[in-house]
Amino acid sequence: MNLKKALLKDHSRAHALYLADYIRQDEDRFGELMQLFFDEPYLITQRAAWVVGICGEKHPSLIMPYLEKMILNLDNDIHDAVKRNSLRILQDMDLPDNLIGPAADICFRLLSARDEPVAVKVFSMTVLLNVVKKVPELKNELKIIIEDQMPYGSAGFVSRGRKTLQALSKI
Known part of the structure; x- marks a missing residue:
């Protein structure tokens, strides 16, 4: 699946859950999602943020390799959805x-x-x-x-x- 195209296809809770289910605990798929989350224009990062939030809730261990970058990303000019979903994940984590x-x-x-x-x-x-x-x-x-x-x-x-x-x- 082309994750970037899939994110642009629909912006609904059902679709975000579908994409999170597609990613499951697959580190490669999650890595692709995180690249979109960090490095794309607002629309893509906004939609990726919802899926990242769902994945982070279901599989917090997937977030660990990206934790520092996620925290430091909060200092950038980013979409509110990225801030909201990043912080939603961080509030439930034991920070190193x-x-x-x-x-x-x-x-x-x-x-x-x-x-x-x-x-x-x-x-x-x-x-x-x-x-x-x-x-x-x-x-x-x-x-x-x-x-x-x-x-x-x-x-x-x-x-x-x-x-x-x-x-x-x-x-």
């Missing part, structure tokens, strides 16, 4: 020690930015909560940023913010 610093820096920036979509902010919040469990010195910084944005946040942001603040109080 060498990637905690870069991930924390990027997630603090995304969480603090006024123009980021809610999903990007809440997934960044969860990544940072996981980081704080390993690096408790960052606890107060995360708490301050969340509390600062709560009065202006959407319902989703406020809900995740409350849960995160509650979890932070136990650390």
Whole structure:
């Protein structure tokens, strides 16, 4: 299957699930998907992001060889879907020690930015909560940023913010 053509064919949940099922745990197919995810124009990366997110949920081990590049890619001018799906994957991963610093820096920036979509902010919040469990010195910084944005946040942001603040109080 030509994955690039398949991504352009349809943009639906059913199609994304179909492509994720095609890839399964095949490292070569997943590598092809990741190349599209990182190196193509917005439309392709956007559609690839959905499939990457599904594959990352089902087979997190596939992400490991791309983890550093995925984190550093968040610093680039990328489609919101790429940020959202990357962070959705990262929030459920135990980050290696060498990637905690870069991930924390990027997630603090995304969480603090006024123009980021809610999903990007809440997934960044969860990544940072996981980081704080390993690096408790960052606890107060995360708490301050969340509390600062709560009065202006959407319902989703406020809900995740409350849960995160509650979890932070136990650390």
